[in-house]
Amino acid sequence: MMQTVNVEPGSPSDTDDFLPINGTDYIEFYVGNAKQAAYFYKHAFGFRIEAYRGLETGSTDVVSYLLRQDKIRFVFTSALRPDTGSGRIVSEHVRKHGDGIRDIALWVDDAAGSHQETVARGARSVVAPTTVEDDHGRVVLASIATYGDTIHTFVERSDYSGPFLPGFVAVSEGEDIARPIGLKYVDHCVGNVDLGDMNKFVSFYADVLGFKQLVSFDDKDISTEYTALMSKVMSNGNERIKFPINEPAAGKKRSQIEEYLDFYGGPGVQHVAMATDDIIETVSAMRARGIDFLTVPGTYYDELVGRVGTIDEPIDELRRLGILVDRDDEGYLLQIFSKPVQDRPTVFYEIIQRRGARSFGKGNFKALFEAIEREQERRGTL
Numbered sequence: 001m002m003q004t005v006n007v008e009p010g011s012p013s014d015t016d017d018f019l020p021i022n023g024t025d026y027i028e029f030y031v032g033n034a035k036q037a038a039y040f041y042k043h044a045f046g047f048r049i050e051a052y053r054g055l056e057t058g059s060t061d062v063v064s065y066l067l068r069q070d071k072i073r074f075v076f077t078s079a080l081r082p083d084t085g086s087g088r089i090v091s092e093h094v095r096k097h098g099d100g101i102r103d104i105a106l107w108v109d110d111a112a113g114s115h116q117e118t119v120a121r122g123a124r125s126v127v128a129p130t131t132v133e134d135d136h137g138r139v140v141l142a143s144i145a146t147y148g149d150t151i152h153t154f155v156e157r158s159d160y161s162g163p164f165l166p167g168f169v170a171v172s173e174g175e176d177i178a179r180p181i182g183l184k185y186v187d188h189c190v191g192n193v194d195l196g197d198m199n200k201f202v203s204f205y206a207d208v209l210g211f212k213q214l215v216s217f218d219d220k221d222i223s224t225e226y227t228a229l230m231s232k233v234m235s236n237g238n239e240r241i242k243f244p245i246n247e248p249a250a251g252k253k254r255s256q257i258e259e260y261l262d263f264y265g266g267p268g269v270q271h272v273a274m275a276t277d278d279i280i281e282t283v284s285a286m287r288a289r290g291i292d293f294l295t296v297p298g299t300y301y302d303e304l305v306g307r308v309g310t311i312d313e314p315i316d317e318l319r320r321l322g323i324l325v326d327r328d329d330e331g332y333l334l335q336i337f338s339k340p341v342q343d344r345p346t347v348f349y350e351i352i353q354r355r356g357a358r359s360f361g362k363g364n365f366k367a368l369f370e371a372i373e374r375e376q377e378r379r380g381t382l
């Protein structure tokens, strides 16, 4: 069953939005070795290292690298010491989850107000509103909990002109080193939650953050012979923030969501989708730099034009790169999914190019799930 709620940016419902969000501020990963993670994202994904904090800057518990490509900011943080200050939180997160996403930070005009409104509606506070300052000005930060050990930090930075946040120093590296590949902004971030918890988190985003449900599909839409999942997409008023929430559904064998929950040690971010204006160029560059993607059988492309109609991109190029296509009422989209980017079969990436479509590629789920099951079979986790 599919249901679409259209909320145009600037529509009247925006005016009573108690949680106006300008966009994704940053996504922070807690990892075992931030220096090497930064190298990987710089060389394989074309991010540029723009800021740093660590022993040299007076940060004695944790080290962080800020990487940016266009509007996308990723922060990679590792513990310098396992048992002191915030080093303890980072090392415990990595012990339990492996490398993973701790924080999907939201850019707001009023961090204290966002914290107050959401906590009043039932959010669990993780960090009370805190003002941090340096020579470049001041930033207000406040955090609330979402699924698993994942948090949302509200970031208010209108009075700040530094490279990222107070405590970070600028790192100057040329584009010749970073070689960007056309990644522009975070399109959506998907969370995996425990069996039976999807609606709990749908209600959390609706009641506590004022989000709306965009599209829902049940396990009849998304199933293969063996595995199934259920998913609902939550979005804020201006649709800049989109959070699909997945839960496993009963199948003959272990679903990809259960595999994730098992190896991640509970709920967490499954994938981040990053938008490009030229998916052929972006994926060509990523493949050339060694990123592995899920592949679908050649028959997918034999049937493609029959399924989605005429598209601008050459089918043989899409076939060569393994890029998928889906169409909805408003247009079409092109997308591809990486294999997990760490040894645990947990976090992966989607690269997406929207040609009018605002949906998420439901028509590709069957082909994709079969591709994921082939990978699970190889891991012995199906």
Ligand code: FE2
Binding pocket: 188, 190, 271, 273, 350, 360
């Ligand atoms: Fe996605």
